[in-house]
Amino acid sequence: MASPTAAVITPTGITAPTYAEILAYLQAKYRSIYGDDVYLEPDSQDGQFLAVQALAISDANAAVIAAYLSFSPGTAQKAALSSNVKINGIARAVPTNSQADVICIGQAGTSITSGIAEDEAGYKWALPALVTIPPAGTITVTATCTTIGAVSAGIGQINKIVTATRGWQSVTNPSSASMGAPVETDPALRARQKTSTALPSRTVLEGTIGAVASVSGVTRYAAYDNDTSATDANGIPANHLAMVVEGGDVTAIASAIAAKKGPGGGTYGTTSATVLNVYGMPITINFFRPTYRTITGAMALKALAGYTAAIGAAAQQAVSDYVNQVAIGGGPSGTVEWADALTAANSVPGSSTFKLTALTLSGPGGAGTPDVPLAFNQAALCTPASIVLTVT
Structure with a gap:
């Protein structure tokens, strides 16, 4: 029979006693040996020694649980999750460059080799290695920004030919660029693993x-x-x-x-x-x-003991992160959910040091009521600076 302090695997999964339960068990055993009158409060040497032992057992149990959960893509994290999804033929996405569909216009038969276009901000966008203008005189290809990360380019902003090529007359992007991303997060990878099946x-x-x-x-x-x-x-x-x-x-x-x-x-x-x-x-x-729709917001906090500006910035970041991961078209609800943004702000570390007194979200059509609707082909876009913070 397993020790009352050990992690246990049952048909319903794995469980383990809490640190407090382990400490209470060790104290009970100690008293059964040395008597009920032994002093084991935190200011005693024996009490501190038992606390160290309880913490070591609790940490070991946590490691066992983490190892157990690492075998499922639904619960694994970081390196373990990256390893698990290989069975589905996918891998964690590495940092990416922004991409944009561009229309190249020129004389039929013109070959553009390693073509480079430039946007109005000076960023370079590389065309595929070889692009051949068809008889129609126009072709749509995907250009990749040579600078890694979230480089934005609005409609028509990629419009300058850098690698001059005889017969290549113009270039433009009919839609906004899809911005590059950092290393794929665990939740995003889990969602993609589920879809890959x-x-x-x-x-x-x-x-x-x-x-x-x-x-x-x-x-x-x-x-x-x-x-x-x-x-x-x-x-x-x-x-x-x-x-x-x-x-x-x-x-x-x-x-x-x-x-x-x-x-x-x-x-x-x-x-x-x-x-x-x-x-x-x-x-x-x-x-x-997707057509990108900028989402802004106003958030009011009442500062409590321990509140810092960094905690307020984390709340802004949390709301921004939520908005940016909303599914295209707003998912089943078709909206950027006010309640989910509220939950994100209240879930940051240090949330006990403030009281969220107000939060409003706004889109191109004005303030949400309280949710902000998205059309089926629209994606929400938000930066922390777009969430105006007021602290009282």
């Missing part, structure tokens, strides 16, 4: 979503399947699939959709790419890049 799914839509989610560089995505005979509320035509995809190469995304989508159904979106199907025939795939 849909690759061999029995439904076409799940397989298509899984294929797009596995494209390198893709960070967020949403799928809308209008299988009716009429245009739906989002403006998606009858019998069309609309995918909204953030990040990733435009051709790779189109290839993933083409490989998995059902026959006879069309694709809908403002970004287009022509790829070859399994029979070598050209097929045009359409999808959306």
